Amino acid sequence: MKSWNRSLLFLAISSALTACTQAVTPVISKKIKSDAAIIGGKEVQENDTISKSVVGLLIQNNNTGEVEVCSGTLLKDNLILTAAHCVFDPENGLSISVIFDRVIDPSGKATTTELRTVTRSAIPAWWGAEDHLDTDTGDIALLQFTGDIPKGYSPVTALASEDDIANGKEVVIAGYGVNKVTKTAIDVNTYPDLIGSIQSGQVVCQDSVRLLNCSEVKLEGAGVLRKASALVKNTRFSSSEIEVAPKSGITCHGDSGGPAFIVKNNKLYLWGVANRSANNRISDCSVNSVYANVAFFRQWLNLAASKLKEQ
Known part of the structure; x- marks a missing residue:
């Protein structure tokens, strides 16, 4: 398994329910590394519904000070859905800030004061397990942040059933990151x-x-929220993962943790979380992408959300 740079159906919370940032201040750093990318996408405008539910994540390594950019999706109860590889680093410890803005300055500074500190996280037991390194990786995470939800933002609704996702279906992908590969x-x-x-x-x-x-x-252009259309390639890439092919654009080296939506009755529904390239040997944004299937993890997400609220 190579994530973008960061037979039980039920997944236990286990010890992965951890505090990632104990009373830390929001991250502002000049040293930034990004593995997120929408290639071929267009900038999301302020009046676009996507701008109301997709957020940026600034993730600082507490040992090196290095900062990575990932993407996430706003859910109810101050929760963010993202990728496990973005937020799991028990050796170094991470400080994570949620950025409620469409632009993150390339220097690593948010262009808004609307930052929130992540205090707790939950990650499935599959993540990092020996028998889940190649497929069914459990590369999904739930974050809880402090403070209120900024004005203009609203939680998105997760897709309840996989029945609406079929091969050939057009979907919308979004995230922060590079838009040029050389x-x-x-x-x-x-x-x-x-x-x-x-x-x-x-x-x-x-x-x-x-x-x-x-x-x-060489990856360039990180820090701007972009969106693109893509096509579902294989709904059974694995039991919990779906392969997506480019249409107007594709995710790369992340857009890690970013959402995939379908549109039903003019409303966005969240069905996927960006994980990695479909070909682990190719990392130049030229191949299909793999997304975690949100509907598959629905039971785990409900339990994880309950546990986080109890803390």
Whole structure:
């Protein structure tokens, strides 16, 4: 399993119900790294319904100070739905801020004062389990933040049934992140830390075993909320995951934690959470994406939300 850079149907809360940020201040940092991306999308305007429910996440590594950008979706009761790989780092500890704005400055600063601190999180037991590393990864997380919901924002409704998701169905994807990918050919004999760069996604090779036709990947344009249309490719990529193909755009290196919606009766319904590339060997935004199926995790999400409110 390679997430974008961050036979039980019922998933236990287990020890993954943890406090990620104990009374920390909202993150404002000049060192920023992003693995989120809508490629080929267009900027979400202020009057767009998507701008009222999709939020940015600034995630600071407490040891290094490095900050990553992910996306999330606002649910009721001060909850945010995102990807587990964005918010799980028990070794270093993370400080997480929710950004209620359509733009995050490339320096890592929010352009709004509407920031909220994440105090608790819940992650399924599948995440990181040995038998769930390739598919059915459980790459989904529920965050709870302090304070009120800013004016103009409203929680989205999650899709109750998988019946509305079918192969070929047009969907809407959204998130913060890069909108441009540039590849530059490299000399594998002189490139520093080649293997590490391949593992991190900084370098991609057409043949990663023989190290043939390798290029350095440069991602640009992070920090603006964008949306695009996509097509459901495979509703049974795994029992809990759905593959999505590009139409006007596609997610890449994240848009991690960002939503996938369907439109019913002129209303948006949340059905997916952006996880990773459908081909773990390719990380240059040129292949299909995998989304966690929200309806599959509905029972776990209900229990996790209840547990978070009890804390």
